[in-house]
Amino acid sequence: MRRHDETLHDWLNARKQTMKAPMSYSQTTIAPPSTRREVLVGAAALGVIGAMPLATLGTPSGATNSSIRTAHVIGAQQMSTVKTKDGIDIFYKDWGSGQPIVFSHGWPLSADDWDNQMLFFLNHGFRVIAHDRRGHGRSTQTGEGHDMDHYADDLATVTTHLNLKNAIHVGHSTGGGEVIRYLARHGESRVAKAAIISAVPPLMLKTAANPNGLPKEVFDGYQTQLANNRSVFYRDVAAGPFYGYNRPGAKPLEAVIQNWWRQGMNGGAKAHYDGIVAFSQTDFTRDLKEIMAPVLVMHSEDDQIVPYVAAGPLSAKLLKNGRLITYKGFPHGMPTTEADTINADLLAFIKS
Numbered sequence: 012m013r014r015h016d017e018t019l020h021d022w023l024n025a026r027k028q029t030m031k032a033p034m035s036y037s038q039t040t041i042a043p044p045s046t047r048r049e050v051l052v053g054a055a056a057l058g059v060i061g062a063m064p065l066a067t068l069g070t071p072s073g074a075t076n077s078s079i080r081t082a083h084v085i086g087a088q089q090m091s092t093v094k095t096k097d098g099i100d101i102f103y104k105d106w107g108s109g110q111p112i113v114f115s116h117g118w119p120l121s122a123d124d125w126d127n128q129m130l131f132f133l134n135h136g137f138r139v140i141a142h143d144r145r146g147h148g149r150s151t152q153t154g155e156g157h158d159m160d161h162y163a164d165d166l167a168t169v170t171t172h173l174n175l176k177n178a179i180h181v182g183h184s185t186g187g188g189e190v191i192r193y194l195a196r197h198g199e200s201r202v203a204k205a206a207i208i209s210a211v212p213p214l215m216l217k218t219a220a221n222p223n224g225l226p227k228e229v230f231d232g233y234q235t236q237l238a239n240n241r242s243v244f245y246r247d248v249a250a251g252p253f254y255g256y257n258r259p260g261a262k263p264l265e266a267v268i269q270n271w272w273r274q275g276m277n278g279g280a281k282a283h284y285d286g287i288v289a290f291s292q293t294d295f296t297r298d299l300k301e302i303m304a305p306v307l308v309m310h311s312e313d314d315q316i317v318p319y320v321a322a323g324p325l326s327a328k329l330l331k332n333g334r335l336i337t338y339k340g341f342p343h344g345m346p347t348t349e350a351d352t353i354n355a356d357l358l359a360f361i362k363s
Contacts, residue, residue: 090149093172097156101165102149103142103173107133110203111175112361114141115166117184117209118290119245119283120274121148127350128181128357135358142169144189146282148274157285159293163192170201179361180205183346184317185290188212191326195298206307206357209314209343212295212326223321230291237284245275252315255342267347299329306333307360309353311341334360 092100104122112132114125122141129139143150145165146157166189170178178201182190187210194202217224236244249271250256256263275283308330310323319337327335336356338345346353 092150093168095145095165095168097161099145099151099153099156099165101142101145101151101169103140103169104129105138105140105173107136107138109136109138111138111140111173111178113166113170113175113178113180114139115180115182115186115189116141116144116147117186118286119147119278120271121277123148123270123274124183124347128346128354131350131354132358140169140173140175142166143278144186144282146286147278149277152279152282154279154281157282158289159188159192159295160196162189162289163196166190166193167197176201177203179203181208181357182206182210183208184343185211185286188290188293188295191295191298191302192293194304195295195301199302199304202304204305204307204361205302206309206360207326208309208346208353209311209317210308210322210326211290211293211317212322213299213329214294214296215291215317215321221321223318225291225318225321227291230287233287234284237280237287241280241283242272242276245272249275253342254344254348255313255315257315258313258342271344295326296329299326299333300331303331305360306330307357308333308335309338309345309356310335311338311343311345313338313340314343316343 090102091105092102094100102122106129114122114128116122116124121143125139125141129141133139142165144162146152146154162185180190180193180202182188182205187207190205190207191210191212194205214221215224216230217226233244246268249268250263253271254263254267255261256268308323308327310317310319312319314322323335323337327333338349338352341349341352
């Protein structure tokens, strides 16, 4: 049985060996559709998008008058944003009514990564909200504030602006750290429950006190490859360990890989570069101990990005009211590849 940190080391080393020359952005190409069917599907999708009417977005339900809300228009899309104290526009989606569920995405993605969950819970009578973290997706591509405190403060700006009460917070990967820091830093008066999925707490980095963490060299390698050519790097992460597509017998889905790549490339390189330090070196031990609300911890033993032994079980033990669900054979990106199971378990926890 391979050690929990060998997969990332092997994967990073294999990538270095396959690079015959230093990478440059000019080397990046997007493969054209290989079949007539792909061309037709793409053309049809563009036709549908072009025919969509411009939706008029009203003031969000329960939004506070003191919050600053703007509508940015990009192409034919009107986007809802809220401005933080330091002037950053945070994009968010807000659909439906009922008890709110707030989703925090992983690195280097966006609110779009929650599409499956948002539609599922919307159809079960919940109000669903998801935002793009600062520097990610459609939010301001600022060069500053890419740390967990700012992430938590930005989340608080969204929840206060929308005047959310009795909310359920769900975070994946880095988003799980964001949720934990938000609860500890801003209190639980607006919160009913929380769930963290494949999440980075308590601490990813290997230290004397955290011997099962990953060596700093792993995360240094992430930053190096992002700086060299993040387009190629993002493609390889999605096609490899993130969704477990590098496992024997795995059947990669090209659309899933491209959607991950699309979300990543829509964000800012500086935000993603700094974010690697934020998700790998932030210690959430104290935060976890302070939280009183019920928290569901969902983690797979085959997670190749955030090793199970240094994450899920430890977080569940540190929480005063934590519950752990362990999965076997699911990848880090299990909210996408195993959505039926994840959604059902989340729904059961929310209703319990």
